[in-house]
Amino acid sequence: MNKIEKKQLKSVFWRSFALQGAFNYERMQNVGYMYAMLPVIKKLYRNKEDQAAAITRHLEIFNTTPAVVPTIMGISAAMEEENANNPAFDVQSINAVKASLMGPLAGIGDSIFWGTVRIIAAGIGVSIAKDGNLFGPLLFLVLYNLPNILVRIFGLKLGYQVGVNSLDRIQKEGLMDKIMAVATIVGLCVVGGMVATMLNITTPLKWNISGAEIVVQDILDQILPKMLPLAFTFGIYKLLKKASITKITIGIIIFGIAVHLIGIL
Known part of the structure; x- marks a missing residue:
């Protein structure tokens, strides 16, 4: 039986700090996530084909608050461990669970770290630094990063332990199909939310009649708020089945310039 050891989990923890190192606007934190999972992948899968499949699996789009990512990585590690030891395991559930968690945890993480801890830490640090005290910036870094690091450490342990214990129960009670259905619904909601908040497409067209x-x-x-971003997303989704990302990207740039010059968008 292939079993993850503390050594691999420690490597995942340290590598999680490089999450944003290869951030991109196509799949966001996917490369950083895959990089952090590499020690687990190499431990669980002996042949190159299985390793390549696992690496590809973790290159899907991923984006959430960095501090809470180790929690999801712990769950992913537990699911990869189950997949490596159970031929009947549904491998698609690994990414489904990732997608279902990144949205809710991003909301919690952003509120806590960006919206609360950062502001409080900065307020305390600035109040000291404004008098010329060099301790101010240092105190800010400590107050902000200490809870961040603690959440990473305990989140990774909790994620892995919860994942291992839950998977045993899930397999015994046959709950995976229900979890997959819920995860798919949540994933679609996350994608829908991203379309509504991250795409801003409007038309300046107007006429004067009488x-x-x-x-x-x-x-x-x-008729439907955000109709144009939604139509654009469906159009790109359809094109993904017929053309490469590079061609679609170039096409979007040309199309965007053209419709702007014409005055349609």
Whole structure:
């Protein structure tokens, strides 16, 4: 039986600090996530084919608050361990669970670390530093990073332990199909939220008919808010089945410039 040891979990912890090192706007933190999972992958899978499959699996889009990522990594490690030892395990559930957790944990993590801890730590540090005390910046770094590091340490341990214990129960009671269904729904909600908040596509088209101004964007918003970003997303999704990312990206740039010059968008 292939079993993850403390050595691999420690490596995952330290590597998690490089999460943002290869951030990109196509799949965001995916490379950093895969890099952190490499010690686990190499420990669990002996042949190159299985290792390559696991690496590819963790290169899917991923984005959440860095401090809470080790918690998800711990769960991923437990699921990879189960996959390595159980031929009947549904490998697709690994990414499904990741996708279902990154949204809710991002909301919690951003609120705690970006919205609360950072502001409190900065306030205390600035109040000391404004008098010329060099201890101010140092205190800010300590107050902000100490809870960050503690959450990473205990989150990784908790994620792995919960993952191991839960998977035993899930396999015995046949709950994986239900979890997959819930994870898929949550994942789709996350994608929908990303489309609504990260894509801003509007049209400036308007006409003046008999003294009344008709604004096309207002009409579209009344029918369905964010209709253009949604239509754009569905269009790109359809193109992904027919063309490469590079071609689609170039096409988006050309299309964007063209419709802007014409005055449609």
